[in-house]
Amino acid sequence: MDKITIENNLKTIIDYNREVNSSLKKIYSGVANDDEYREILEEFLDYVGLESNDETRLGAYFRLIELRENSLVLYMEKNNFSEEKKDEVLDLSYEYTSDFHFELQSDLIDFVEKQSLVTPFYLEIFKGVHLVGKAFNDFFLTWRNHIINGINRDLEKKFNNDSSKIMDFLNENNLFDLGHFAEQADRSYSALCYDENKNFVSKSYFDAFNFEIQNIVDSLDIFISNLEKLEDEIYNSKKEYLDYLQAIKNAFLETDVNLLVAKWALVDETWMQIKTPFQISHPLEFYEDKYRKAVAPEWDLRLKNSVFESVVEKDILNMYETFYKEIGKEKFRDSYNYSLANINRVQLYLSNEILIYGAQLTGLNMAQVVPNDDVISDKFGKKIFGFPEMVLENKRSLPFMKWQSVIFDENLLNNYRKYLFSDSKNFYKIFDIEVLGHEYGHNLWLDLDTETVMNKKTGLFKNIEEFKATCGGLVAYFMGKNDDLELSEKLIIDHVIRIIGLFAYKKITEVQTYYCEALIHFQLLLESRIISIIDNKIVLNFSIDSFSNLKETYINHYVDLINIYLSKTDAMEFLKRYTIKDGLYYLPQNEFLRDFVNYFTKTYEEIGNEVDNSISKDKYLNN
Structure with missing residues (x-):
């Protein structure tokens, strides 16, 4: 198999995934009609413990197929569900949805293998991402319940929802990770926990979520071991993938909270070296945590799909230079050079997300710019991902709402x-x-x-x-x-x-x-x-x-x-x-x-x- 063949085969994989998604959209029929699709929605509702009616079936469709929780949340708020009950329903809905899509993605990998659409090396990329993805699914709920639904709510009760007081408390008690140059980081790879005296302490994800992280590490070990036995004769990127996976493993194993940013910076650095059409996502980039910016566990495999030629970078650069002529580059030389270098080093990937796990199952991105580490970006730039075809298909499939x-x-x-x-x-x-x-x-x-x-x-x-x-x-x-x-x-x-x-x-x-x-x-x-x-x-x-x-x-x-x-x-x-x-x-x-x-x-x-x-x-x- 050569590069032309494998890149043509990517279109076949994307077409297969598109057809599966199109067939899933038919389940919407079961919202209003007592047909074969209603059974799927009612199985979901039975699992999460909700009655079946027009509104809950719509919520089930949005959660299961469109990966949106907001319709279920709206229903529960209208019906005065307690906070605990809402959390329970959303957790159960995540479990059901993640299992549902895991099976569909297993079928996709079987299709890729049976049709011999990729080399053994890239087939193992699919299989390894899928294996690790299951561990990310298992981690996500524990992460969300501890940080978003647990610690953050405790902080809000303690300080009467005053974000300034919460931030003062976190700063005064040194509850942020240290980043580069021993300065406070702009994000956290750790979680707040209570010690034996009910005081807050910061713990690495490995210490805070030991069972779940060990599961991810064990899955990464299998992925790495299997990949080491194969060669990438198409893009010659075996070393880059292995370096990346090993860096993720090492970062997850780190227990010193003041070394976490440095370890994850190495993840960023190795990830930037992977430049093939098979892009494994960065696992910890989006911060749903609004206080310590603790990064959420997300994981996916995206395939390059250039449906149009982007021209926006040129306009961005022209605007940037025009403003700086008025501002004066010499006044803010560091900022000027840093941002300009970031733009000039952007790797742009128009893509389709094919395998999705963790936080991705609560809502897909339209686009994404990563990594967040500015020191790494200063050296290696950033990757920008856009998912235009998927966004268009999803917008067209949504029902018209009153x-x-x-x-x-x-x-x-x-x-x-x-x-x-x-x-x-x-x-x-x-x-x-x-x-x-x-x-x-x-x-x-x-x-x-x-x-x-x-x-x-x-x-x-x-x-x-x-x-x-x-x-x-x-x-x-x-x-x-x-x-x-x-x-x-x-x-x-x-x-x-x-x-x-x-x-x-x-x-x-x-x-x-x-x-x-x-x-x-x-x-x-x-x-x-x-x-x-x-x-x-x-x-x-x-x-x-x-x-x-x-x-x-x-x-x-x-x-x-x-x-x-x-x-x-x-x-x-x-x-x-x-x-x-x-x-x-x-x-x-x-x-x-x-x-x-x-x-x-x-x-x-x-x-x-x-x-x-x-x-x-x-x-x-x-x-």
Whole structure:
């Protein structure tokens, strides 16, 4: 087998996976119809202990097939489930979903093997990832229940949900990992635990979750041993894969919390050397933990699938240089050089996730930029992954929901659906601008300690960082060639639909950063008058003038944000310009905007699980 053959065979594997996913979408029929698919949904509901009705069957479909927990959460909140009962149902739903997809992925590997689609070496990559993935599935629930549902809730009760007081407590008691140069790290590879005196102590994952981590290590040993017996005659990357897997094993075995960042930096370094189309994900990158940024266990195998040619990097670089001509490179030389080097060394992989485990089973990424270690990125750059084909297929498969028809003006929603179902070409262009632009945008206006400094006082860095990332991609487009008004209008339509939809994340702790991002965008969209609110509906007012206003508004606010980053001001100083904290949740600073967000929340809580059957997808599919 040669390189051309194996890369052609990748398309066969991706096609197989697409067909499986397409067949899974048919299970949606069982939500409303008493057919063969209803049995699948009712088996799920029986396992998690919920009655079967239209709303729970929809929640079962979203959890099992779309990998989303929010529909089940909404149902349980409407029905006043206790916190303990909600946790129990979500845990059981994870167990069922992970087993369900593990079997499907076993079938995929059997297909790859029987069809001889890859070499023995890369077949072992599939099998080894799958073996280790099972151990990650077993680890995830223990991790979430201890950190997210356990320690973090204890901290919130102790300090009455005051994030500043929580951060002060963690800082004063040295409960963060030490990173490079013996300085406080911007993330944690450890967990807080209680000692015999009920005081908090920091423990490595190996000490805090010994059984689960030993299971991962044992699986890695088998993976490494099997891979050592084979040769990679296609990409000559055997050493790179083995170095990476060994580095992961060594990092998981480390027990000194002050050495964890250094050990995981070696994982980052070895991972950056793997440049084949078979990309094993980085196992600990996304931090759902909003206080210590303890990294969640995630694991997957993604195959390169270049469905379009990305051009956003050029616009990002042009924007970056334009701003620095005004700012003065000499004033912030370290930041200028660091961010520029990161962009220039990006490895971009448009891909499809084929095997998924751990945190990935609670929601797939649209894109991802990794690693998080800025010292490693300073030397080796970053990888950016985008999953455009999967995102498009998933968006098209989702049912139309009643809340969308209530919140959005009919023309806006109709134009969005026309574009979504009939214009793949512009969808990919917009994905490039808004999604990949977001990932490139993460790299800007930073140096080695920016996040640590901006996060230290209030722990709110991520609450503005997601806005910075998306805004970077948009502003790069606004400052570049944007004379295609049809594309620009579709971009704004897509952006508005996404941003307003993020209001649904208001009460979901793990993704509240995206909700905060949405609140800032919401103010800018209304300020520019490209949208308005008429009879509690979002109306789009796209014209040459309103688009010009939007560009100016976004650029001005982005410049303000750049100054926050370059001065390393605490993130709260920017966030409070747009938001207030109302109890547990953020709301817009502006009263008019606040009223609408509260209206959205009330509407979503009432009908968020109701399907809109008044309009058929056929209207758009046959357009």
